[in-house]
Amino acid sequence: MKISYSWLKDYVDHGLSPEALADRLTMAGLEVEAVEATGPAFDGVVVGHVLEVASHPNADRLTLCRVDLGDGVTVQIVCGAPNVAAGQKVPVATPGAVLPHPKHPGKTFKIEQAKIRGAVSMGMICAEDELGLSDDHSGIMVLDEDAPAGQPFAEYLEARGRAARDVVLDVAVTPNRPDAVSHLGVARDVAALVGAPLRRPEVPLPEPGGEAARHVHVTIEAPEGCGRYVAMLVRGVTVRESPAWLRRRLEAVGLRPRNNIVDITNYVMYECGQPLHAFDFDRIAGQRIIVRFTRQEQPFVTLDDKTRHLPAGTLMIADAERDVAIAGVMGGQNSEVGEATTNVLIESAYFDPATIRRTAKALQLATDASYRFERGVDPEGQVWAAARAAHLMAALGGGEVVPGLVDVHPRPVPRRTVRLRLHRLARILGVSIPGETVQRLLTAIGFEPAEETPGVLACRVPSFRPDVEREIDVIEEVGRLYGFDRIPEPTHSALPVFTPREAPAHTLRRRTLALLSSLGYREVYTNSMMRRETAERFFAPALLGFSGVKGLVETLNPISQEMAALRPTLLPGLLQVMAHNRNHGQHVLRFMEFGHVYFRSDDGSYVPGYAEHETFLLALSGPRTGIRWDEPPRPADFFDLKGDVEALLEILRVPDVTMTPDHTPGPLTAYRLTVHSGNVHLGYLARLADALTETYDLKEPVFVAELNWQALVERAAPFLQERYAEISRFPVVERDLAVLVERDRPAGLLLETIRQAGRPLLQQATVFDLYAGPGIPEGKKSVAFALRFGADRTLTDEEVDACMNTILERLTAEHGAELRQ
Numbered sequence: 001m002k003i004s005y006s007w008l009k010d011y012v013d014h015g016l017s018p019e020a021l022a023d024r025l026t027m028a029g030l031e032v033e034a035v036e037a038t039g040p041a042f043d044g045v046v047v048g049h050v051l052e053v054a055s056h057p058n059a060d061r062l063t064l065c066r067v068d069l070g071d072g073v074t075v076q077i078v079c080g081a082p083n084v085a086a087g088q089k090v091p092v093a094t095p096g097a098v099l100p101h102p103k104h105p106g107k108t109f110k111i112e113q114a115k116i117r118g119a120v121s122m123g124m125i126c127a128e129d130e131l132g133l134s135d136d137h138s139g140i141m142v143l144d145e146d147a148p149a150g151q152p153f154a155e156y157l158e159a160r161g162r163a164a165r166d167v168v169l170d171v172a173v174t175p176n177r178p179d180a181v182s183h184l185g186v187a188r189d190v191a192a193l194v195g196a197p198l199r200r201p202e203v204p205l206p207e208p209g210g211e212a213a214r215h216v217h218v219t220i221e222a223p224e225g226c227g228r229y230v231a232m233l234v235r236g237v238t239v240r241e242s243p244a245w246l247r248r249r250l251e252a253v254g255l256r257p258r259n260n261i262v263d264i265t266n267y268v269m270y271e272c273g274q275p276l277h278a279f280d281f282d283r284i285a286g287q288r289i290i291v292r293f294t295r296q297e298q299p300f301v302t303l304d305d306k307t308r309h310l311p312a313g314t315l316m317i318a319d320a321e322r323d324v325a326i327a328g329v330m331g332g333q334n335s336e337v338g339e340a341t342t343n344v345l346i347e348s349a350y351f352d353p354a355t356i357r358r359t360a361k362a363l364q365l366a367t368d369a370s371y372r373f374e375r376g377v378d379p380e381g382q383v384w385a386a387a388r389a390a391h392l393m394a395a396l397g398g399g400e401v402v403p404g405l406v407d408v409h410p411r412p413v414p415r416r417t418v419r420l421r422l423h424r425l426a427r428i429l430g431v432s433i434p435g436e437t438v439q440r441l442l443t444a445i446g447f448e449p450a451e452e453t454p455g456v457l458a459c460r461v462p463s464f465r466p467d468v469e470r471e472i473d474v475i476e477e478v479g480r481l482y483g484f485d486r487i488p489e490p491t492h493s494a495l496p497v498f499t500p501r502e503a504p505a506h507t508l509r510r511r512t513l514a515l516l517s518s519l520g521y522r523e524v525y526t527n528s529m530m531r532r533e534t535a536e537r538f539f540a541p542a543l544l545g546f547s548g549v550k551g552l553v554e555t556l557n558p559i560s561q562e563m564a565a566l567r568p569t570l571l572p573g574l575l576q577v578m579a580h581n582r583n584h585g586q587h588v589l590r591f592m593e594f595g596h597v598y599f600r601s602d603d604g605s606y607v608p609g610y611a612e613h614e615t616f617l618l619a620l621s622g623p624r625t626g627i628r629w630d631e632p633p634r635p636a637d638f639f640d641l642k643g644d645v646e647a648l649l650e651i652l653r654v655p656d657v658t659m660t661p662d663h664t665p666g667p668l669t670a671y672r673l674t675v676h677s678g679n680v681h682l683g684y685l686a687r688l689a690d691a692l693t694e695t696y697d698l699k700e701p702v703f704v705a706e707l708n709w710q711a712l713v714e715r716a717a718p719f720l721q722e723r724y725a726e727i728s729r730f731p732v733v734e735r736d737l738a739v740l741v742e743r744d745r746p747a748g749l750l751l752e753t754i755r756q757a758g759r760p761l762l763q764q765a766t767v768f769d770l771y772a773g774p775g776i777p778e779g780k781k782s783v784a785f786a787l788r789f790g791a792d793r794t795l796t797d798e799e800v801d802a803c804m805n806t807i808l809e810r811l812t813a814e815h816g817a818e819l820r821q
Helices: 019-025 153-159 183-194 211-214 245-250 260-272 351-362 368-375 380-398 423-427 436-442 471-484 504-516 532-535 571-583 638-653 692-695 709-719 747-757 798-813
Strands: 001-005 032-037 045-056 059-068 075-079 089-093 098-100 108-110 115-116 119-121 164-174 217-222 226-235 275-282 288-293 298-301 306-312 315-318 323-326 343-351 406-408 418-422 448-453 456-460 549-552 589-599 610-621 657-662 669-677 679-690 702-708 732-744 762-771 779-788
Touching: 001 183, 001 245, 001 323, 019 032, 019 164, 045 075, 075 119, 089 692, 098 315, 164 245, 164 418, 183 260, 183 298, 183 471, 211 226, 217 226, 217 406, 226 288, 260 275, 260 368, 260 380, 275 323, 275 380, 275 747, 275 798, 288 343, 288 406, 298 323, 315 351, 343 351, 343 380, 343 423, 343 610, 351 368, 418 423, 418 471, 423 436, 423 471, 436 448, 471 638, 504 589, 504 638, 504 709, 571 589, 571 610, 571 702, 610 638, 610 709, 638 657, 638 669, 638 679, 638 702, 657 747, 669 709, 679 692, 679 709, 732 798, 747 779, 779 798
Parallel strands: 217 288
Antiparallel strands: 001 164, 032 164, 045 059, 045 089, 059 075, 098 108, 115 119, 226 343, 226 406, 275 343, 288 315, 298 306, 315 323, 418 456, 448 456, 549 589, 589 610, 610 702, 657 669, 669 679, 679 702, 732 779, 762 779
8 A cells, every 4th residue: 555645744744754654654553665755856956036037039939037046156048938027936947957747747858958049048947837736837936035046946845845756655554454545544543653633634524315316316236245325426527637736646656647537536545445436427327326236147348448257246336227337346338437527426335345355356356446345444434435526526627516415324334342451451561551541542543432430441443443343452452552662571471481292293294204304205395276187187085085075176266277276185296296306317206295185075174165184195206226336226116115104104103004905906096005093094005007107207107105194193193102111021932924825815914913813912023924936826825924922921832822823713714824834
């Protein structure tokens, strides 16, 4: 939000320099990001004293003026103004001075020493329009008699409050301060900060009804979108260029002047924060205004001559025959003010912020009006803004304000009252502020505080502060106006000193990164948005055990097709990373990523109808290690990944882990293992399908593991606490067991059965041999296990034998295993 320093002074005499003002505003919560000078600097323009005026020998309408420029410098200047006379004090542009061009706004011209009809001219005596001060070109500008010759013209103007050069403060207004998107809004804060009165322009406010109500009829069919609509009429106006002072102010805040009627609506918007719209009243069919929602998609031509395709549900302003404006966003070409306009209808309304934001986003059309309506304008400021604009149009357009107004107000916004406890304020701010000071500060920014009981103020919140809802909001207002820099630093802390315990999710993530980094994996971050076709190809929520999923999450109005949907898995982004690294000469590809995936689902925890889950992805491809002197490179395989995942789950203490094979090929995986912890589905390990990896130009097999990180944290968190036990003083018993099973029977299932059957004496079970070949029946394989038994006593052979028999019986019953002789 750009704030003009000179414009601001119309409303409050703050007595601060631009830099000091910027500092005070920043400390009060309105951060000033930049302070920039605008307008002509009048370098080379000084006050001159006309000593003599003589006729030009070669021109009847020109005169030769001898002018004193101070410090004993006297020059001759040729002048064509009819009002130049000896004894006058005048502005003189000396050679080299650059002035604004009077006929071409935004352009400049340079003063040069010249010969005019044979006479030397050492500069130019200036008229007001040549200096950019007004449109007056009737004659030269005559200055006050006490102006000293040689004084810089900029200093002369500054001393008389007419500075043409301005300073603009670029204020970063946060979304919770809709009241500060105007000069009056900022001036209100400045007045409170410096203790000066706020000067709001006096405007006669008409009563509802009158002649205006007989000419204009307003109907609000969508009160949920439009809570108030005020209309006023100005007739007999002349549309022309705005005066110089108005153009300068609009240009200072970054607006391009158009004509006096449109410029006045923009001026009032930047003055008080209420967007206005001016219709050519003679182009409003039936003299009716209807506020309604569109029922279907339809085209509409806006003021910028572009055809917009409006979705159903767009809030519109219509007349008796057609739509004439997109409410709160932009007017229509079919009712705009033009050179032929003589009667103007002024719209001043309160539109629902969410409705306007939805429309602006759907149309990708952000305007100054939508910016303010989205944040919430003052629901009680419509009449003042309309009346202010109407009287300016009458003054600058030569028109007449039609008595009365139309004010349709179906949904008044009630004012809030918030109670402020002074002892609570002192406790929060750390300083005791007298109640009188608190009331003065709040009153200065529009609150109406009154002592309800001793030490308690009932504060009626102004209508232009929709962000103030609770006591803590009022405390913040008092704190920022009192000055956070005036609050003393605490000499002690009331908080107990303690060492915070790390959250389980952070602990598990830290351990994961530490382990996998040591194994050569590198963490990456990828974009959560992708093409819709890509998201559809990788849409497989069952792989991670997600239920109740109804579809993809698509973005409304994507910036590009590359961002049309949110990712349902981390796989596409990681495959792009692998392809990028492979194409740049990297062969050992080992990556990991934490990230969120998104689905449409009834199980959503944040937004109804949507679900967001954090997952973890591990991927490897290429050689297991780089080039080594002691052994040739070995391609990474599925068991390398499986070993890394098992090591990870073990160090995270995830209980009851089982991995079940699924050799069914699919569009994403050639084969995979499903990972469970107890009955909780954690994710999967897989070799990706060759057809998939080839689309990413990856020629070597790619192995991935994707885990539901949220589910993993919930399963592992209860077991995070470190537990230590002394080494047992009792010996362990080690036995080997070799069995014959079907060749496609996974060894992991056998291991899980052994661990279950061997409890509580079995401490460890591992596979140490796999064999299929001579001596083994066709279709069979031998799997050998190393078993370790122990207890808090010395075990007997009978106890171990009984446990071994139980294990063998379970293997036989569940897997058809035979003891290998």
